[in-house]
Amino acid sequence: MFLVPLVLLFGLGIYVRTIRGLVPNVASLVTDYSGEIDKQALVGKYHGKEVVVPQDVFADTADAYHVLGVANPTDKWVEVDLSEQKLWAWEGNALFMETLVSTGLPWWPTPTGEFRIWVKLRATKMEGGSGRYYYNLPNVPYVMFFENENVPRWRGFSLHGTYWHNDFGRVHSHGCVNLPTPMAEKLYYWIHPVLPEGKSSIFASEENLGTRVVIHD
Amino acid sequence: MISNPWMVLLNTNGVFVMLLAAAAYFLLVERKKGELVKLLVTVGLAGFFAFVLKELFNEPRPFVIHGTKPLVGLTMLSSFPSLHSALAFSAATKVTFRRRFLGILFLIMAFLVGLGRVLARVHYPVDILIGVVVGVSAAGVVENFTDIDRDKAS
Numbered sequence: 122m123f124l125v126p127l128v129l130l131f132g133l134g135i136y137v138r139t140i141r142g143l144v145p146n147v148a149s150l151v152t153d154y155s156g157e158i159d160k161q162a163l164v165g166k167y168h169g170k171e172v173v174v175p176q177d178v179f180a181d182t183a184d185a186y187h188v189l190g191v192a193n194p195t196d197k198w199v200e201v202d203l204s205e206q207k208l209w210a211w212e213g214n215a216l217f218m219e220t221l222v223s224t225g226l227p228w229w230p231t232p233t234g235e236f237r238i239w240v241k242l243r244a245t246k247m248e249g250g251s252g253r254y255y256y257n258l259p260n261v262p263y264v265m266f267f268e269n270e271n272v273p274r275w276r277g278f279s280l281h282g283t284y285w286h287n288d289f290g291r292v293h294s295h296g297c298v299n300l301p302t303p304m305a306e307k308l309y310y311w312i313h314p315v316l317p318e319g320k321s322s323i324f325a326s327e328e329n330l331g332t333r334v335v336i337h338d
Numbered sequence: 339m340i341s342n343p344w345m346v347l348l349n350t351n352g353v354f355v356m357l358l359a360a361a362a363y364f365l366l367v368e369r370k371k372g373e374l375v376k377l378l379v380t381v382g383l384a385g386f387f388a389f390v391l392k393e394l395f396n397e398p399r400p401f402v403i404h405g406t407k408p409l410v411g412l413t414m415l416s417s418f419p420s421l422h423s424a425l426a427f428s429a430a431t432k433v434t435f436r437r438r439f440l441g442i443l444f445l446i447m448a449f450l451v452g453l454g455r456v457l458a459r460v461h462y463p464v465d466i467l468i469g470v471v472v473g474v475s476a477a478g479v480v481e482n483f484t485d486i487d488r489d490k491a492s
């Protein structure tokens with residue numbers, strides 16, 4: 122009789138483990154690629170707690186940055202070090218910026234490898250997790266999605282600004298690379314694809330390639 | 339309550355003190371090596387099972403998820419189920435099988451360990467609940483199997 126709960130728990134454990142192994146982790150589910158700020162959405166939800174979207178997320182920042190005409194866009198690349206929880210933006214050998222970040226928790230690891238930015242959005246709603254780890258965050262600012270052949274777009278990995286925690290330097294996310302919002306803003310206007318005049322979001326294309334992102338342990 | 343150093347001790351290494359106390363009882367008071375072996379097998383089974391479940395479910399701990407600091411130690415394994423509760427309740431149940439009154443004291447201690455680990459943000463209540471199930475079941479399994487042996491022998 123006492124064996125029954127032990128066997129049931131073990132079976133459930135095997136089941137949960139198998140399902141998790143079969144379904145790849147989706148860092149964030151994004152359905153709106155317009156990049157528009159949703160001025161009505163002022164409250165987000167993160168792990169059962171409500172978070173108010175701060176005002177700086179809504180700031181109109183585009184005019185503060187003139188388009189940075191760099192001679193050779195292929196010189197730019199972004200380096201993320203998972204063990205140090207740091208990000209560097211390089212132009213050749215010159216450091217453009219450096220910041221602490223928060224990457225994926227051990228349960229939702231940030232993938233390593235070489236990626237390219239495929240779209241950048243001034244703001245978007247992100248949803249993900251389940252049960253007590255569910256989150257629904259409107260107006261995530263300065264989102265730069267990256268992909269490669271192993272990590273396709275639908276898995277939703279990105280670099281982005283963060284208003285729901287201040288834990289930079291330690292892992293915290295569902296797989297994305299969380300930057301302090303001012304740092305994300307600086308990176309957003311520097312990184313490729315280049316924003317055309319008057320637009321605040323852009324998909325990468327053959328003529329307007331996304332910057333390389335290298336993530337390593 | 340949890341900031342009290344005694345509570346921190348109870349909810350970190352206190353469980354081992356409990357296990358030692360139970361072992362000392364069987365060895366020094368009852369002076370029955372057979373019971374001591376049963377206790378060790380019980381605690382070993384509960385610990386092994388809780389460890390395997392932790393590895394299988396691999397659930398993050400509450401303080402990790404909320405970006406806060408844990409208030410007590412021994413948090414390197416995953417959250418579900420509680421190894422502390424499984425160990426404490428397996429030993430307490432084993433003692434209860436032999437001595438009702440002493441067992442109840444152990445069960446209260448085990449409950450405090452579980453409660454403290456929730457208050458210290460290292461466990462969710464459900465982790466404790468399943469830890470209790472694992473601990474009590476392990477003790478029950480060991481008791482049942484050893485009873486069968488005794489029946490055969492007599």
